[in-house]
Amino acid sequence: MSISHHLDDATLMSFAAGALPGALAAVAAAHADMCRRCRREIAALERLGEAALASLPPVALERPEPSPTAPTAAGMRDAFQHASAATDPEIPRPLAPLVDGGLDAVAWRWLGPGVWDHPLPLAGAGKLRLLKVAPGHGIPEHGHGGAELTLVLRGSFHDETGQYARGDVADLDETVEHQPVVPRDGSDCICLIASEAPERFQGLVARQWQRVRGV
Amino acid sequence: MADLLRRVAEQADLAAFRELYQTYGPRVKAYMMRQGADAATAEDLAQETLLAVWRRASLYAEEKGSIATWIFAIARNLRIDRLRREMPWQELPESRMEQPSTETPPDEALSAKERQGRVLAALAQLPPEQHEVVTLSYIDGLSHGEIAARLGLPLGTVKSRMRIAYQRIRAGLEDLQ
Numbered sequence: 001m002s003i004s005h006h007l008d009d010a011t012l013m014s015f016a017a018g019a020l021p022g023a024l025a026a027v028a029a030a031h032a033d034m035c036r037r038c039r040r041e042i043a044a045l046e047r048l049g050e051a052a053l054a055s056l057p058p059v060a061l062e063r064p065e066p067s068p069t070a071p072t073a074a075g076m077r078d079a080f081q082h083a084s085a086a087t088d089p090e091i092p093r094p095l096a097p098l099v100d101g102g103l104d105a106v107a108w109r110w111l112g113p114g115v116w117d118h119p120l121p122l123a124g125a126g127k128l129r130l131l132k133v134a135p136g137h138g139i140p141e142h143g144h145g146g147a148e149l150t151l152v153l154r155g156s157f158h159d160e161t162g163q164y165a166r167g168d169v170a171d172l173d174e175t176v177e178h179q180p181v182v183p184r185d186g187s188d189c190i191c192l193i194a195s196e197a198p199e200r201f202q203g204l205v206a207r208q209w210q211r212v213r214g215v
Numbered sequence: 216m217a218d219l220l221r222r223v224a225e226q227a228d229l230a231a232f233r234e235l236y237q238t239y240g241p242r243v244k245a246y247m248m249r250q251g252a253d254a255a256t257a258e259d260l261a262q263e264t265l266l267a268v269w270r271r272a273s274l275y276a277e278e279k280g281s282i283a284t285w286i287f288a289i290a291r292n293l294r295i296d297r298l299r300r301e302m303p304w305q306e307l308p309e310s311r312m313e314q315p316s317t318e319t320p321p322d323e324a325l326s327a328k329e330r331q332g333r334v335l336a337a338l339a340q341l342p343p344e345q346h347e348v349v350t351l352s353y354i355d356g357l358s359h360g361e362i363a364a365r366l367g368l369p370l371g372t373v374k375s376r377m378r379i380a381y382q383r384i385r386a387g388l389e390d391l392q
Contacts, residue, residue, distance in 0.1 A: 009381045010374035014359060015305065017352035018291035022301040029304035039311055046308065047280060047334045048384065049287030052353035054335070058241030059248060059257070065236040066262040068229070068269035094304055124301035125358075147359060173371060196360065 003035050005161075005168035011149070012038065016045035017052075023126030023194035027149040027169065030092035030192055034167040090153065095192070098122075099130070103154060103190055108132055115140060126196045133157070133189045139180040146196025147174070155189035157182045216282045224272035236265045239283070243290045250294050250356050260297060264290045274309040281331045284308070294356065337387030345380035348373055 007015070007028055014020040015028045032038045088102040098120045099106070108116035114137030118130040126146075130153075133139050139150075139157055150170040157164050159180040164170055172178065182189040216238070222231035240261045247257035267289050275285055285308055292303035338349065351357045351365065359377075363370045 008374070008378070010359060010377040013349070013377050013381055014352055017356070018295055018303075018305065019352045019356045019358055021358050022299075022304075025304040026302070029306070032306075042305070043279065043308060043311060044385070045381070046288055047284050047331060048338060048349060049291060049353055050281055050283040050331060051335045051338045052350065053239075053242045053246060053283060053287050053290075055350070056242055056245040056249065056354060059245040059254070061237075061240050061244060061258060061261070062254070063258060063262075065233050065240070066266055068232055068266055069227075122302070124299060173374070175371065196358075 003037070003167040005164055005170060006035065007031060007038050007041075007149075007169055008171040009041075011147075011171050012041050013045050013048075016042050017049065021126045021147070021196055022124030023122055023128040024147055024149050024196065026094065026098075026120075026122065026128050027151050027192055027194040029094040031149075031151050031167070031169040033092040033094055092153075095120075098128075103130075106130060106132075111140075113137070126194055128192070128194050131191045131193050133182045133191075135182050135186050135188065136184040137182055139182065139189070139191070148172075148193065148195040150180075151192045153190045153192055155182065155187045157189050157191075217277065220268075220272055220275055220282055223269060224275070232265070232269055235268060236262075239268075239286050240265055243286065246290055246354065247294060247298070249354050250298055252298055260290070260293055263297075264293055267293070271307075271309070276309055279308040279311065284331070299356075333387055334384060337384040340387075341380055341383060345376050345383070348376045349380050352377070 011020065011024070011028060015025055015032075020028060028038075032042055087096050088099075090103055091099050106118045108118055111117055114134035116132040118132075120128045120130065122128045131139065150164075152164050152166050152168050154166060156166070157180040159170075159178040161170070161172065161176065161178055164180070170180075216235070219228075219231040219235050222228035223235065240258075243261040243264045244254075244257045247260045248254065252260060264286065268286060271289075275282065279285075280288075288305065288307050292305055292307065295301050295303040295305075338346070341349065347366070348362055351362045357365065359370055359373050362368075363373045366373070
């Protein structure tokens with residue numbers, strides 16, 4: 001797979017720092033799962049975390065060290081395990097727990113002609129959803145006023161900034177005006193989209209739908 | 216430090232664990248407090264971080280980063296899980312197939328420690344306005360938007376400062392090869 005659109009350096013840095021809002025971090029992790037280049041960049045950026053830790057004045061510990069052999073320690077929940085079992089190769093591994101049964105089993109919600117979505121439940125900041133757009137239709141704008149990441153999982157779309165196929169991520173500045181369209185002769189395009197400002201999505205879908213239909 | 220971790224991994228050496236805890240615990244506690252935890256919670260999370268080091272000691276791989284970078288990654292994920300109550304989407308270094316990017320293939324003469332020294336030096340040499348956005352990301356855990364609000368800057372300025380900072384640090388790494 002040849003990926004030509006990557007995460008922005010500022011997004012990679014925020015992700016490695018653990019500072020990217022949850023929904024955006026989900027898309028970043030899904031892209032990194034498909035993109036060797038971004039995985040290596042994230043690994044390199046984690047080194048800055050060591051520098052950050054070293055720059056903090058230490059705070060004295062008040063209790064003796066914990067006993068690593070105590071039963072409570074052994075039974076502690078491990079917050080570091082991703083679901084790594086290879087299930088559906090079309091679903092990036094970090095998303096596997098959220099997309100059970102693959103993209104063909106998703107319960108789509110109709111948003112307008114040629115546009116469906118499926119919200120993915122997520123604790124924390126931002127909104128995460130799958131979006132399906134039929135050939136010849138535009139991808140609605142969303143998340144204006146906040147960051148947004150769009151990762152192609154199936155099919156493709158194109159806009160003023162180029163063509164986006166599976167694995168490509170659109171990580172564009174808020175100032176970029178673009179109008180993504182799914183090619184007329186292609187298949188449905190399914191994207192994973194995270195936005196920081198979810199509340200305007202629906203309104204924008206309606207507006208974009210109006211624009212497409214010339215209403 | 217590598218020797219202490221080896222003793223933990225191979226011999227379940229409690230004295231080595233205590234030394235690791237005394238070395239890194241106070242820094243992880245400081246990190247958690249900067250992220251808004253009170254002192255008791257921060258110390259709990261420092262304990263959990265080092266207990267995870269104990270459990271995962273045999274998975275540590277030096278070529279994927281220094282021990283301190285590894286401990287940072289564990290503490291970062293724990294913070295996201297416990298303090299932000301979000302899912303930590305970041306993989307830990309040992310789960311990754313790849314070594315960190317260095318443009319040219321890893322030089323055998325260059326240890327993880329030397330490479331790390333270079334990162335620290337490059338970070339220290341950043342102009343203050345770039346150093347600030349890096350610190351607010353890594354230490355305070357602020358998103359681009361939160362940094363922009365805190366500093367009263369446009370979002371685009373925050374992101375471009377982060378990009379430039381990253382390019383400078385990368386350039387520092389490449390010089391070494």
